[in-house]
Amino acid sequence: MAQIELDNIQRIFQLGDSQVHALQDVHLRIDAGEYVSVMGPSGSGKSTLLNLLGLLDRPNDGHYRLEGRDVTTLSGDEQARVRRERIGFVFQSFHLVPRLSAEENIALPLLLAGIAPHDRKARVAQALDDFGLAERGDHRPDQLSGGQRQRVAIARATIMQPAMLLADEPTGNLDRATGEEVTRLLEALNGRGVTLIVVTHDPHMGERAQRQIRMEDGRIESDSHPPAA
């Protein structure tokens, strides 16, 4: 059984009179621990796919089974719980809360999960250490460099030890060297068993993934390693 199973997924946006088929007949199987890059022209539905995988959006039709469970029919609160416990997001624009320190930003998922303060402290300290932010714990986002911000965001995405990481153009706002560094960080996490799905416009970054998916007009146009059968 694959970790992610998408069957016949349709996502249609209504824009006034016209309809936009952001996703059409998407079938996709992704196993636990895979490293997948999603590429394709702008507007081809990459972000829409990622949002769907992350349970931030619902398909108009089709089924999404995550770890064997049909998650399309879950209630909003149940989906929130799945996001909290199984899914980590990394965004192009980091999405750090500006008034909170690096530490507090990283602790947010633990806060939302109701983890006790002293547990939180230990886990955040460990994460700061792991991501080379030990000296930056009490810095606010505007006191951090772009690379540091994205590392804080990744630390936050992984603090709950999710089963998969969804990254939408994680290096899009970073210079080449910093982007490289962030990519290696994500790959290291994948090396420890976390499924990694990265949307990117950067062909070099895309090629580093074992499996490359190409999208066009809301369809999966090519898949470098489709699972057998």
Next chain:
Amino acid sequence: MMRSRDILGFTTCAATAYPMRTGLMMLAMAIGVAAVVLLTALGDGARRYVVREFSALGSSLIIVLPGRTETGGVGAGSFVTNTPRDLTVDDAAALQRANRVARVAPLVLGNSEIAYAGKLREVMVIGTTRGFADIRNYTVAQGRFLPEEDWRRGSAVAVIGATLHQELFGTEAALGKMIRVGDRRYRVIGVLAASGSGLGMNADELVIVPVAAAQALFNASSLFRIFAEARNRDAVPGAKTQILDILKTRHDGEEDVTLITQDAVLGTFDRILGALTLAVAGIAAISLAVAGILVMNVMLVAITQRTSEIGLLKALGATGGVIRLVFLTEAALLSVAGAFAGLLLGHLGAWGLRLMFPMLPAYPPDWAIFAGLGTAIVTGVLFGVMPARHAATLDPVDALAKR
């Protein structure tokens, strides 16, 4: 599920991160609560002032007014009565027969001029008898009060108030000196101890002469009032009946007088001013409703400002319920803080009032404080519900896309 302490910490941080917005919201609440506190302090202060003034009358005092007011109790009419038949000194003397009545004092009142050694001033003259001093609890500082004598005789003696004594005589001895009041001359036989005001007549500025002397001075045969004192507080109803009976008999069977007792007067003023305070509190509470609307707007702006943060929280696994709770807590927190700031402000204002008007006990009543705080917090939360709901239902993808 998120811990309540964490929710509180998170919202406190959010509130302090936007001082302008937070300040505005707190100010609106604070002004509302301060208005309630201050206005009720004023209203209740006025009530207490009046109650205190009338309490000075003594609880067993019965005042007899000529003329009958139609309403049984004390209304505005009791103070403007037409006089079908005058009260006389003989009427007053007759009341001494009533066994429930301990003391009776007739009262004549008028304005005149007082003169001594070339010093001249306007003065209020009271014509009464010996018993008046006991009824009003006057203390004589020098000499003695009016003599016990035939009420119709009216010897040419006078008792003066402390301020008057000071103004006319300064350090000079007053006892035995002759003063002129109107066109008559009186010998000063007593000076009252300073006491302050009561019932609109300041005893410190009075000249008190025998009732017959005052009648002669003002060329009047009638009385302004009769003051009677029941044996004790419980004897007041019986004494009233006796007084009415006696006067009715003397006035050819007509009940043409009005009796005022402290309890009745107090009750009426208490009710009127209590209602007034309540009304004023209600008006002030409206400003709290306005504050509530401001809270709602400010919260909506806050949610717009923090849309992408809401999207992020949802992506991190916050349920709609948690988002709702976070924003509701924030509204409540700001309302509570604003309400208490307003309480402080109101107390400060009341203190200022007391400094400016020392005779006004301008303390806000407890119920007003609770009502003010309660209304503020309830409106804050109530008006916070709509924005919080709105935040909870935001679409996470759209919210995240907002910058």
